[in-house]
Amino acid sequence: MKYTIPAEEVMCSGHKACQGCGAALAMRYALKALGPRTIMTFPACCWSVIDGPFPYSAVGVPLFHTAFETAAVVASGIRAGLDARGEEDINVVAWAGDGGTFDIGIQALSGTTERNDNIIYVCYDNEAYMNTGVQRSSATPWGAVTSTTPARHFKQERKKDMMAILAAHSIPYTASASVAYPEDFVKKLNYAKSIKGTKFLHILASCPPGWRSAPELAVQLARLAVQTHVFPLYEIHEGRYFRMSMNPKKKPITEYLKPQGRFRHLTEEQVADMDRMVDERYEYLLEQAERSKPYFEDKKGN
Amino acid sequence: MQKVIMGNHALSWGALLSRAEVIAAYPITPQTEVVELLSNMCADGDLDAQFIKVESEHSAMAASMGASAAGARTFTATSAQGLALMHEVLHWATGARLPIVMGNINRAMAPPWTIWTEQTDSISERDTGWLQIYTSSIQEIMDSVIQAYKVAEQVYLPVMVVLDSFVLSHTNENCDIPDQSKVDAYLPKFENAYKLDVAKPAAYGGLTGPDWYYELRYKIQKDTERSLDLFEETGKEFGEMFGRPYGLVETYKLDDAEIVLVTSASIASTARPVIDQLREEGHKAGLVRIRVFRPFPSDLLRKLLQGRKKVLVIDRNISFGMSGAFYEETKAALYNEKSAPPMWGYIAGLGGRDVPVDVIKETFLETIKEDHPEGDIIWIGVKK
Ligand SMILES: Cc1ncc(C[n+]2csc(CCOP(=O)(O)OP(=O)(O)O)c2C)c(N)n1
Ligand code: SF4
Ligand SMILES: [Mg+2]
Numbered sequence: 290m291k292y293t294i295p296a297e298e299v300m301c302s303g304h305k306a307c308q309g310c311g312a313a314l315a316m317r318y319a320l321k322a323l324g325p326r327t328i329m330t331f332p333a334c335c336w337s338v339i340d341g342p343f344p345y346s347a348v349g350v351p352l353f354h355t356a357f358e359t360a361a362v363v364a365s366g367i368r369a370g371l372d373a374r375g376e377e378d379i380n381v382v383a384w385a386g387d388g389g390t391f392d393i394g395i396q397a398l399s400g401t402t403e404r405n406d407n408i409i410y411v412c413y414d415n416e417a418y419m420n421t422g423v424q425r426s427s428a429t430p431w432g433a434v435t436s437t438t439p440a441r442h443f444k445q446e447r448k449k450d451m452m453a454i455l456a457a458h459s460i461p462y463t464a465s466a467s468v469a470y471p472e473d474f475v476k477k478l479n480y481a482k483s484i485k486g487t488k489f490l491h492i493l494a495s496c497p498p499g500w501r502s503a504p505e506l507a508v509q510l511a512r513l514a515v516q517t518h519v520f521p522l523y524e525i526h527e528g529r530y531f532r533m534s535m536n537p538k539k540k541p542i543t544e545y546l547k548p549q550g551r552f553r554h555l556t557e558e559q560v561a562d563m564d565r566m567v568d569e570r571y572e573y574l575l576e577q578a579e580r581s582k583p584y585f586e587d588k589k590g591n
Numbered sequence: 592m593q594k595v596i597m598g599n600h601a602l603s604w605g606a607l608l609s610r611a612e613v614i615a616a617y618p619i620t621p622q623t624e625v626v627e628l629l630s631n632m633c634a635d636g637d638l639d640a641q642f643i644k645v646e647s648e649h650s651a652m653a654a655s656m657g658a659s660a661a662g663a664r665t666f667t668a669t670s671a672q673g674l675a676l677m678h679e680v681l682h683w684a685t686g687a688r689l690p691i692v693m694g695n696i697n698r699a700m701a702p703p704w705t706i707w708t709e710q711t712d713s714i715s716e717r718d719t720g721w722l723q724i725y726t727s728s729i730q731e732i733m734d735s736v737i738q739a740y741k742v743a744e745q746v747y748l749p750v751m752v753v754l755d756s757f758v759l760s761h762t763n764e765n766c767d768i769p770d771q772s773k774v775d776a777y778l779p780k781f782e783n784a785y786k787l788d789v790a791k792p793a794a795y796g797g798l799t800g801p802d803w804y805y806e807l808r809y810k811i812q813k814d815t816e817r818s819l820d821l822f823e824e825t826g827k828e829f830g831e832m833f834g835r836p837y838g839l840v841e842t843y844k845l846d847d848a849e850i851v852l853v854t855s856a857s858i859a860s861t862a863r864p865v866i867d868q869l870r871e872e873g874h875k876a877g878l879v880r881i882r883v884f885r886p887f888p889s890d891l892l893r894k895l896l897q898g899r900k901k902v903l904v905i906d907r908n909i910s911f912g913m914s915g916a917f918y919e920e921t922k923a924a925l926y927n928e929k930s931a932p933p934m935w936g937y938i939a940g941l942g943g944r945d946v947p948v949d950v951i952k953e954t955f956l957e958t959i960k961e962d963h964p965e966g967d968i969i970w971i972g973v974k975k
């Protein structure tokens with residue numbers, strides 16, 4: 290078997306993430322793809338802590354911590370600053386949680402994307418505000434328990450379709466990814482690096498304390514999310530053309546839900562409801578991918 | 592080059608002459624012309640800058656932070672609601688030690704909707720750590736932008752250049768626009784020693800506990816204090832190079848003055864003929880215009896005001912429940928002095944109400960009439 294992931298590590302040891310943190314794994318792989326000629330900005334999120342307290346830093350690249358709602362546009366600013374000085378080959382990356390992306394940061398992200406500023410935006414999605422103690426976000430899936438959606442009144446709203454919102458901006462490239470499929474993630478980042486404009490990557494990042502699951506299951510859960518069609522891996526090119534990155538035979542959704550305390554309260558009926566929502570969305574994506582086939586046949590390669 | 596320009600365009604010219612490399616701004620009345628002229632300067636190639644047309648003022652400041660952190664000289668401008676929207680990131684720019692320069696056109700805060708001048712917008716941001724210059728002529732606006740960069744880049748702190756809406760922003764005056772080569776000599780290209788640099792990876796603004804945060808604040812205060820001297824030096828040096836010296840304050844007929852008006856911005860310009868009139872009528876009146884409000888020139892004011900018979904302050908801003916800011920701070924600066932004069936605090940001109948010669952004269956006559964001020968706020972011509 291041939292490994293496609295670079296062996297070189299940019300991220301250092303000694304970070305402050307919990308055991309089994311998907312967000313930490315995501316960063317490690319991301320930096321392997323991005324390399325040391327990268328500048329990052331983090332809004333408030335778990336990664337503002339994971340990176341380490343002053344004066345330590347785990348990422349191994351220049352990093353600007355910023356306010357919760359500003360990641361995208363601070364990246365736009367860094368890009369402009371570098372371009373003004375002719376340093377156009379440096380990757381500028383906004384790295385934010387789901388709260389900083391789907392909720393409080395959506396305005397700045399929309400602005401950056403509409404201007405098509407040349408940055409990579411990575412949202413590591415652990416499906417709640419973990420840094421402040423697992424409150425619901427608009428990325429929290431239907432049915433989940435968080436500290437603001439207790440079991441007796443679990444999250445009643447469906448997860449916001451952020452990729453569709455980005456696609457509606459005609460963004461050149463957006464893709465979903467999972468820490469369980471690092472080759473796929475690295476490949477997508479490499480593609481993002483190779484084109485100009487705003488690129489958005491949405492990576493599911495398991496979170497043992499937030500999901501109430503065992504740390505050793507972190508990667509397995511991230512894989513099951515894909516295999517049960519709960520978190521499909523796909524790309525949207527030019528805001529219009531969809532391509533499934535993999536189309537696994539569906540495993541029963543309970544395999545994904547059972548090991549997670551946040552779904553434990555759901556009745557069989559409620560699980561069936563959730564399953565229907567998952568199928569509905571997956572069907573929609575397959576249809577879009579089918580419609581987009583001619584585009585990718587013309588394009589070949591990527 | 593001599594050119595008749597409006598106050599807003601003086602900000603744009605200031606940014607152009609300073610060779611701003613990144614501009615991020617969002618339109619708001621009465622600031623729009625600043626942005627429009629800068630867009631045109633960029634489009635025509637007169638100004639070689641990246642212009643980020645952001646979706647809000649909040650993002651204007653956030654983008655400015657990114658650009659400045661990357662090492663570029665960065666400019667923005669706003670007013671009132673826009674400045675208030677920036678509040679969180681104004682603190683960020685200071686804490687991150689970014690030498691951004693911003694124009695703020697003083698406009699009263701809504702509601703009710705209004706667009707006319709009042710300083711409460713910028714006064715509300717006085718504790719964000721931004722250095723603040725209050726200008727009183729079109730020429731001074733342009734000159735202050737250039738000086739602001741020179742100070743900002745030495746102390747790594749952001750500077751706000753403040754002007755009255757309409758009274759200055761939309762007034763046209765003849766302006767001397769200096770040669771670019773002269774400005775380049777005064778304000779050389781800036782190399783930020785702490786920029787985001789892939790050759791020297793480091794994290795800025797990460798979690799900091801009580802063991803270091805206190806020291807970081809101490810450093811900001813020390814550099815802010817240092818900026819006081821730098822404003823004086825750069826203002827003097829500006830005078831030597833361009834024939835127009837600037838200081839922390841500007842005085843008028845102060846030497847032998849017994850009754851002194853302390854005020855700021857365009858009210859200070861209107862006050863000059865009042866001083867002349869009063870002197871003709873036998874009153875020894877004088878004027879101190881506070882130009883640099885942050886850092887507050889406390890030492891200098893102590894020197895200038897100690898031993899005077901009476902001091903009156905006119906504020907075009909209000910801190911509800913207390914008084915006007917210039918009054919509050921001037922009074923605080925003199926509190927421990929043995930020969931501190933009694934001080935009268937007038938609030939005038941809120942929401943763009945005109946402050947003409949006769950209103951200023953009325954404040955003087957009131958002050959002359961009384962032995963001691965009653966209370967901290969005197970309203971002038973208010974319809975009760
Ligand atoms: C303006 C503002 N509001 C609230 C907060 C508090 N806060 C910090 S992180 C956070 C949640 C972050 O959630 P997410 O973006 O999903 O990242 P995660 O912590 O899950 O990694 C909140 C609410 C803040 N820092 N700033
Ligand atoms: S709370 Fe979750 S996302 Fe945050 S560091 Fe721990 S495992 Fe990672
Ligand atoms: Mg989260």
